[in-house]
Amino acid sequence: MKGVVYLISHEELALWGHVDCIIAVKDFSRRGTLDWESGITLAHAAKAKGLNVFFEWDALMEEPRFRDLTRKLKNFPAVFDAIRVRDAGAAWWARENLTCDIHLLLEAGHHNQMAIESWKQRLGARLTRTALSPELPLSVIRQWRQLLGVPLEVMALGPLLLFHSPRPLLSSLASAPEGTEWKATGASEESPHKGFPLQENAHGTLMFHPKDLGLLERWDDMQAAGIDYARIDHRLQSSVAPLVANFTVTPDAENREALKQAWNTEWMRGYWDVNKSDVLFNKLKNQHLGHDERLCGEVLEGKRESWLAIRVRGPGLLLGKDVRVINPKGEERNLKISWLKDDAFNAVESLSEGQVGFIPWSSGAPSRSKLHLN
Amino acid sequence: MERFTPELLAPAGNLDKLKTAVLYGADAVYCAGQDYGLRAAADNFTREELAVGVAFAHDRGAKVYVVLNGFLHDEDLTELPDFIRYLKSLNVDAVIVSDPGVALLVREHGPIPLHVSTQASVLNLAGVKAWQELGATRVVLGREVGVHDAGGLQRLSGVEMEMFIHGAMCMAYSGHCVISNFTQGRDSNRGGCAHSCRFSYDIKFDDGKNESAFFMSSKDLEGLSVLPRFVQEGIVSLKVEGRMKSPLYAATTTRVYRRALDFWKEHGHWDNAPWNEWQEELRRLPHRDATEASLVGPAGADSIFDEREHVDSLWGMAGVVLAAGPERGILLECKQSFEQDARLEALTFAGDAIALSAREMLAPDYSALTRSKPSSLVRFPWTPGLAAGQVVRLGKSV
Numbered sequence: 053m054k055g056v057v058y059l060i061s062h063e064e065l066a067l068w069g070h071v072d073c074i075i076a077v078k079d080f081s082r083r084g085t086l087d088w089e090s091g092i093t094l095a096h097a098a099k100a101k102g103l104n105v106f107f108e109w110d111a112l113m114e115e116p117r118f119r120d121l122t123r124k125l126k127n128f129p130a131v132f133d134a135i136r137v138r139d140a141g142a143a144w145w146a147r148e149n150l151t152c153d154i155h156l157l158l159e160a161g162h163h164n165q166m167a168i169e170s171w172k173q174r175l176g177a178r179l180t181r182t183a184l185s186p187e188l189p190l191s192v193i194r195q196w197r198q199l200l201g202v203p204l205e206v207m208a209l210g211p212l213l214l215f216h217s218p219r220p221l222l223s224s225l226a227s228a229p230e231g232t233e234w235k236a237t238g239a240s241e242e243s244p245h246k247g248f249p250l251q252e253n254a255h256g257t258l259m260f261h262p263k264d265l266g267l268l269e270r271w272d273d274m275q276a277a278g279i280d281y282a283r284i285d286h287r288l289q290s291s292v293a294p295l296v297a298n299f300t301v302t303p304d305a306e307n308r309e310a311l312k313q314a315w316n317t318e319w320m321r322g323y324w325d326v327n328k329s330d331v332l333f334n335k336l337k338n339q340h341l342g343h344d345e346r347l348c349g350e351v352l353e354g355k356r357e358s359w360l361a362i363r364v365r366g367p368g369l370l371l372g373k374d375v376r377v378i379n380p381k382g383e384e385r386n387l388k389i390s391w392l393k394d395d396a397f398n399a400v401e402s403l404s405e406g407q408v409g410f411i412p413w414s415s416g417a418p419s420r421s422k423l424h425l426n
Numbered sequence: 427m428e429r430f431t432p433e434l435l436a437p438a439g440n441l442d443k444l445k446t447a448v449l450y451g452a453d454a455v456y457c458a459g460q461d462y463g464l465r466a467a468a469d470n471f472t473r474e475e476l477a478v479g480v481a482f483a484h485d486r487g488a489k490v491y492v493v494l495n496g497f498l499h500d501e502d503l504t505e506l507p508d509f510i511r512y513l514k515s516l517n518v519d520a521v522i523v524s525d526p527g528v529a530l531l532v533r534e535h536g537p538i539p540l541h542v543s544t545q546a547s548v549l550n551l552a553g554v555k556a557w558q559e560l561g562a563t564r565v566v567l568g569r570e571v572g573v574h575d576a577g578g579l580q581r582l583s584g585v586e587m588e589m590f591i592h593g594a595m596c597m598a599y600s601g602h603c604v605i606s607n608f609t610q611g612r613d614s615n616r617g618g619c620a621h622s623c624r625f626s627y628d629i630k631f632d633d634g635k636n637e638s639a640f641f642m643s644s645k646d647l648e649g650l651s652v653l654p655r656f657v658q659e660g661i662v663s664l665k666v667e668g669r670m671k672s673p674l675y676a677a678t679t680t681r682v683y684r685r686a687l688d689f690w691k692e693h694g695h696w697d698n699a700p701w702n703e704w705q706e707e708l709r710r711l712p713h714r715d716a717t718e719a720s721l722v723g724p725a726g727a728d729s730i731f732d733e734r735e736h737v738d739s740l741w742g743m744a745g746v747v748l749a750a751g752p753e754r755g756i757l758l759e760c761k762q763s764f765e766q767d768a769r770l771e772a773l774t775f776a777g778d779a780i781a782l783s784a785r786e787m788l789a790p791d792y793s794a795l796t797r798s799k800p801s802s803l804v805r806f807p808w809t810p811g812l813a814a815g816q817v818v819r820l821g822k823s824v
Contacts, residue, residue, distance in 0.1 A: 112599055114568075115575045118550040140526075140546070141553030148552075160602050161497035161615060166527030174559060187607060192500065214605045215623070215642070217597045218570050224727030225629060225637045238627040238641075243609045250629065259642075261608050322608065327499070329613035345474065352748075352759060353790070353802045361790055361803050363748070366474060396754035397791055405478065408748045408757060408803075410790070419801040 053275045055300030056205060056283040059105070060085060060290065065097055067297040072104040072281065074136065079121055080109040082216065082255045083287065088124070095131045105131060109146075110138040110157055111255050112218070118145075128152065134180060147175055155181040155205070159213075163188060165196055172202055181205055181281065186212060186265055187323050190277055197278035206274065208267045209315075210285025211249065211260040212322065218256035249288070266319025268299065268308045289316055348375060349423035352408070359393075359410045360417055368404040369411075369423075377414055379421040386426065387414045431691045432656055432664045435491070435588065436680045439669035440469035442746070444479045444490075446676045449775055449815040451684030454489035455479075456522060457669070459509060461502070462494040463617055473512060480516045489519035494528050495543035497601065497615035503531065510535040522566065524601060529560040539563050544590065545601040545615070554583045564588055566665065569595055570720050573652060577659025586662040591649035592679055592708070593667025595719060597623045597642045597730075626734065645731040648716035650705055653686055654696050655722070672761070674743035675711055677773050677817035682707045710819075712739040744770050744820035748803070750813050756782070756806040757790060758818055760798045769821030772812050780811050782818060 059065060059073040075098075076084035077091040086094065095105045107128070113121065122145055128135070134153035137143045138160070146154050154175055162168055163185060172179055183205040184193060197204055222234040234252040238259065239245075249260040267274065267282075274282060286296050295311040312319065323329070348369050352361040362369075369375075371392045377385045393410040394400045403409040436452035438444035447455045457479060458470045471479060476492070483490045492513055496502070506528065513521060514536050521538050523529050524545035532540055541564040542548055542557045549568045557565060564586035567576055573589065580587040596603060603614055605622040612618030623642040630636050647667070649656070656664055664687075666679045682704045689699050709716070717729040745760040764770070770782040783806070789795045790803040798804045 112547060112549055112568075112570075112602075114571055115550045115579060118552065139550075139553060140548070140556040141550040144556035144559075145552040161525060162527075163497050163499045164503055164525065164527040165500055166503065166530050167525050168527075170526035170530050170560060174556075187604070187613075212608060214603065214608055215598050216602045217642070218599065219597060219644075219725050219729060220727055221597070221641045221730065222629070222631075224730060225639055225641055226631060226635065234631065236629050236631045238629050240609075240622065240625045240627050242625045243622070245609050248627075257642075259605070329607050329611050330616050330618065332612055332618060347474070355789070355791065359791065394754075395749035395757050396751075 053271075053279055054281050055296075056281050057296060057300070058285060058287050059094055059098055060287060062094060062097060064290070064293050065094070065101065067293055068098075068101075068103060069297070069301065071297075071300050072106065073098045074106050074108050074283075075132070076108045076110075078254065079124075080107070080111055082111050082258065083251070083253075084108070084111075085287070092129050092131065095129065099131050104133045106134045106136050106155060107132040108136045109142050110136065112139050112216075113142075122149070125150070136183070143171070143175065147178060152178075153180040154178045155183065157183045159183060159185050159207075161185065165199060168196070168200060168202065172200065183207070183283070187327055187329070189323055189325060189327050190270070190273060191326075193279060194277035203280040204278070205281035205283055206267070206279055207265055208271070208274065208282035208284055209311075209319070210264055210283065211288055211317075212263075212265045213258060214248070214261055215259040216256060220252055221257040222250060222252040261320075263318045263320040264315070265322050266312070266315075267321060267324055268303070268311065268319075270321070270324065271303050271308070344424070346424045347422060348373075348425050351377070351417050351419055351421040351423070353419055354413055354417055356413065358413050360413055361408065361410055362423060364403045364405055364407050364409065365423075366405060368402060369409070371401045374426040376424045376426055377417045377421050378424060379416055379418060383416055385414055385416055387412065387417075387423075429691055429694055430657070430660060431687050432661055433489075433588075434680065434683050434687055435663050435665040436676060437593075437666055437669040437671070438479065438490075438676075439671070441471065441475045441479050443669070443673055443676045445482055445815055446673045446746070446817060447680050448483050448486050448488045450677050450680035450773075451688075451775065452488055452680050454491060454519065454663070455483060456491040456493055456665070458493045462496050462498065462506065462509070462528075476513075476518075477516055480518055484517070491520045491522055491541060492518050493522045493543065494532070495522050495524040495545045496617060497525055497545075497613075498528060499616075502616070503527065506531055507535040510538065514538055520564065526560060529557075529562070533561050537561070541588065542566060543600075544568055547599045547601050551579055551582055554579055554585050558583060558585055564662065566590075568600060569647070570599065570724070572723065573655045573659050573661065573721050576661055580660060580662070588663035588665055589649075589656070589661055589721075590647055590667055591652075591656065591664040591683065593647055593671075594714065595644040595647050595667070597644045640732045640734065641730060643714070643731045643733075644719070644725075645715040645717035645729050646713045647719050647721075648705075648708060648713075649718060649721050650682070650686065650708060651701065652718055652721045653683075653690070657690055672743045673746055673817050674741070674773075674819055678707060678711055678819075681773060681775075710740045740822060741771075741819040742822055744768070744818040745798075745804070747772065747812055747814055747816045747818065750808070750816075752808045754805075755808045756812050758804045758806065760800060760802050760804055762800050762820065763798050764820055765797045770818055771821070772809075772816050772818045774811055774816060775813070777811070779819075780809060782806055782809065782812075
């Protein structure tokens with residue numbers, strides 16, 4: 053498993069030997085710090101050192117900007133071994149207009165194998181790497197590596213981007229003109245998490261998790277799972293670059309601990325072991341109020357000892373039928389439809405789907421209770 | 427030749443809201459089954475309700491689009507082919523997806539016309555073409571795209587463009603926010619969004635300055651005044667956000683935009699259009715101020731809604747008419763309590779609102795009643811012009 057790092061300066065270049073390098077220029081990369089010319093110069097220097105160099109295009113662009121900037125990209129410098137793209141449009145454009153390899157940055161979504169398969173079908177052999185979402189557990193990645201046949205990259209250490217808006221959200225608070233670059237931290241009133249790193253630049257506003265994703269302790273597992281590339285994003289703490297370099301050459305416990313000690317943000321594993329971010333969904337709904345084929349109505353209101361007002365659902369309701377009333381707490385009662393009235397309070401023998409009517413009262417059947425045919 | 431008029435696409439969070447939207451004039455509605463959408467807490471539709479809803483809409487000439495726009499994991503896909511086949515059997519008019527894997531499954535097990543969700547953040551022509559390759563016939567553009575650019579994308583690609591015209595907005599690029607996922611364990615892209623962007627945040631700037639603000643909360647989109655541009659650019663469909671919102675919202679937004687589009691359809695110009703009246707109607711709903719966001723130019727700092735709650739509304743939801751006729755009178759399902767001096771107005775499907783006298787209210791069994799309760803039924807004397815499905819609003823005391 054090979055390390056992947058961001059190359060941010062000629063000074064740091066001296067450190068890197070056994071890694072792939074990403075060049076992030078301001079126009080194309082959300083967190084890019086290099087201008088176009090210095091990015092190209094740095095890429096050439098890295099290439100001369102024998103390193104693989106990739107161009108990052110992870111910024112999202114509306115059509116006018118996309119059109120303008122792709123003019124520049126049409127003369128894509130041959131120094132780059134691949135272009136790394138996030139936007140579906142950028143991937144399509146790169147396939148149509150460039151000849152280099154394509155790396156897909158599938159960190160937003162693409163949580164199923166079919167999604168990646170769809171890109172594989174369209175990009176063919178040009179797709180030489182996919183960077184996966186940090187929401188995928190290792191068990192899934194292991195399975196995919198065997199089935200997909202596309203080299204996989206994960207972020208092994210670095211800041212976890214939570215939010216990206218194109219709007220300038222910090223400069224307005226600072227009463228500064230839009231386009232000014234800002235850094236800040238935020239603390240939410242509703243969350244125990246404090247110190248969300250914030251950044252505003254020409255691409256908008258970014259917010260990161262207070263803890264960084266740190267999976268270096270699982271390096272061996274990653275390797276065993278067949279992960280091909282592990283990215284370390286040290287751009288927010290460039291002083292640790294030598295320690296990152298040491299670890300990418302010798303990923304042992306000693307180098308890892310040295311890096312962890314120097315890294316100024318706590319690490320977390322995120323969803324590496326398991327992703328259960330859908331388990332709370334059931335609690336968002338009342339499970340007692342489910343629908344089934346025997347549903348025949350719902351209670352709108354009740355008048356004690358007198359009647360229940362209902363709306364008929366499903367196939368309809370007939371006089372004389374036995375029904376089961378299930379209330380929002382899940383309590384069930386049997387009820388015989390010994391009389392049935394329509395919405396004008398006239399006696400009838402049946403009511404059909406959507407009609408409102410009245411039936412005998414039952415205790416424990418507040419509004420929203422369901423009627424099921426026995 | 428009939429004048430081009432965009433489709434009005436309304437939200438349908440449940441079967442009742444679907445009926446409301448269709449009755450108030452939506453050309454199409456969008457709704458979700460129990461899974462696969464982005465509103466896990468919404469009632470959503472069972473299979474049986476979908477069948478009823480599709481039939482109800484189709485009988486009245488309206489289309490139904492079903493959202494399957496979650497970023498789904500492998501395990502979520504197991505039962506999806508069966509659901510797709512069911513939707514096909516119902517003749518739903520399209521499905522809305524954001525995940526290329528889901529698009530492949532729809533192609534394989536439908537096919538059903540494929541619309542790309544705004545969740546996919548399609549922002550440029552190349553993005554449209556990428557989805558066109560997967561079979562998309564329509565793209566719901568990212569909210570960052572302006573109307574003029576959208577018109578260009580439609581003309582150059584031949585793919586239909588759909589744009590949001592009204593409702594709440596994500597501040598982030600849609601599909602690019604995972605705050606809920608990593609802070610609350612709720613996958614925002616599978617329907618569990620906790621709306622963390624609406625919270626207040628204490629901000630510490632690197633220069634030492636501190637601010638407390640709702641800096642990630644967006645004002646609500648109100649594209650009414652941009653309607654002439656949508657028409658001029660030939661945008662095929664205009665979408666109202668809000669599957670979680672009340673029937674009053676569904677009725678009011680559909681009614682206002684229906685009237686505006688019908689005005690254009692009838693006159694072919696906007697001279698003397700009652701813009702103020704339409705806008706006042708929309709702003710009587712609870713809302714977080716109003717912004718055109720990026721419809722005309724990129725949304726700036728003035729699109730931030732730096733307040734906790736929405737702007738107080740002049741009207742609340744009194745209830746929905748369940749039945750109406752000379753014999754039975756008006757049977758209203760109440761959503762909140764009101765007394766005999768309450769100011770009530772029924773929103774008709776076409777035409778002016780009609781006042782109802784709360785002094786004349788009775789219990790559903792015709793016994794006397796002085797005060798309604800939430801989740802109760804109230805009967806009023808017959809008033810011509812009222813019909814089942816109409817929404818009744820309650821004026822708030824000022």
